Amino acid sequence: PDLACIERAKARQDQLTKPRGSLGRLEQLAVELAGLQATDQPSADPVAITVFAADHGVCDEGVSAYPQEVTAQMIANFASGGAAISVLAKQLGASLEVVNLGTVGPVEDLPGIRNEPIAPGTANLALTDAMSSEHLHAALQAGDRAAERAVKSGCKLFIGGEMGIGNTTSATAIACALLNRPPAGLTGPGTGLDPAGVQHKQDIIQRALHRHGSDTSPASILSSLGGFEIAALTGAILGCAARGVPVLVDGFIVSVAALVAVRQQPSARPWLIFSHQSAEPGHRSVLETLNAEPLLHLGMRLGEGSGAAVALPLLRSACALHNAMASFADAGVSQ
């Protein structure tokens, strides 16, 4: 972040024709973006959305309300424009790219879908490491390449999303390992488990944590408990931060990937803006650990980057106000 730009942005906010501070979080957002983008004219556009998709071996344990083939079916739905993030990307004029990192069923060639399969899903993390260190490396690299493509395309802001039946189980296990907390307070219904289903999911996560042991290094947690799409998100976040592009972080899954990234590279933290707080119970704890105050509390829990997309207009408004409002002097308004 550019401190001179931050100071100039703060000074400008205090000269705009409004009571000081009266735009609340929008003022902070504009100042923050000015610093991150090293500019006097912060912008949330162009914005690049990349959704990472992959399957999870832990679905063998019956941890999701949906069958595993839904991951591949939803990839087709992204391509045909019927998924939530497809509708939002179109509405918001954002570019949307979907990266398939490996599903159990085949995924045909479809427009807007990059097939970069690592394996037909991860291994069952309740029984064994979800991925090898080679697979982890491949997933992190896939995320970094996506960040590189987005930055090369000229984006000023990056949104990462995910799709993967079973991935709240993986993300919750990662969160428990990173926060050193038992799964009881962090496990939620995901796509819609009933209370007995949540209890079973919690037991599976507990088993995975026991298997994993006490290794707290982010990389080992990610390979032991992660998903390809979660690791790719970590890679994309680190890639954006390293290239100086802010990331608008989506919900629970992406926040867990962000936490892994920040544990690995604390200097990535300032590049993260947190869009919303998910209804998934573990999200609050992850956000608190990251000292993050999300912009929206709408009870969303869909994933795909949808919460970040819904929050994007707040950043756009913050930038428009910062860049286009008159100053007291310009407008001849008494101060």
Added chain:
Amino acid sequence: PDLACIERAKARQDQLTKPRGSLGRLEQLAVELAGLQATDQPSADPVAITVFAADHGVCDEGVSAYPQEVTAQMIANFASGGAAISVLAKQLGASLEVVNLGTVGPVEDLPGIRNEPIAPGTANLALTDAMSSEHLHAALQAGDRAAERAVKSGCKLFIGGEMGIGNTTSATAIACALLNRPPAGLTGPGTGLDPAGVQHKQDIIQRALHRHGSDTSPASILSSLGGFEIAALTGAILGCAARGVPVLVDGFIVSVAALVAVRQQPSARPWLIFSHQSAEPGHRSVLETLNAEPLLHLGMRLGEGSGAAVALPLLRSACALHNAMASFADAGVSQ
């Protein structure tokens, strides 16, 4: 609200390619708008924004951080596009109309400004009724006419805003009278009073409430303690509700006008969607009384309709998702 449309909208939400309920408040918003607009294709567009401006005699008591001439100066700033709501209206593609109901200083003819002055501001509500019953009637009618113009223009959603130095004093006094609460918990800094200033403002409001007495009829409270722009907002809200157009309610001042409207006409309540919770302390109590859960909590306290404008994209996204997402059957996604 059309109950059949509500039922069909709920059924549609449950068929879209997402876990049930996973869009949280956005699902409720789409269903609510479908019922209010009596349609299967709810929409937040076109949207009409009307800002009502007027001066307040109570400024004689030194209740604002800004001089009273700022009201007229800001009307000119609305016209030239430099005010927050001007920037937001342009950014969001919303129509913006400003109705001047009476300022202490003259307001020249300016594009986009309707001059409909009732008097050069209200009388000092600390000493006497802020307006006569004729003035009250004129202000309510000005609001109703604005609603009529907006509806005739084809708007699907109405946003009312306000500008008037001193109007948090008036709005707080109205809220205290309607809620039968002392000013201590409801009085705030408005545009930026220091703690001594807030205490003084509270004393002035207490004096006004003592003068006003125990009459709890909404009309008498409005003429005794109101402002022209607040009464016009009440008229506009009642006018939109009567004509079947939903209102996206802005912050503290507009919510107080909405409370007056609902006390006068309880059937207006379903037509109100509350956009944000202001940093002004009285807003929470007014929202609670209206059983309203606002969409945004961004610490804004600017007025002008700015909070509602910032929340507008949430309604747009809710509608886009409702109207354009694929169903499980259409997309061939397992349920």
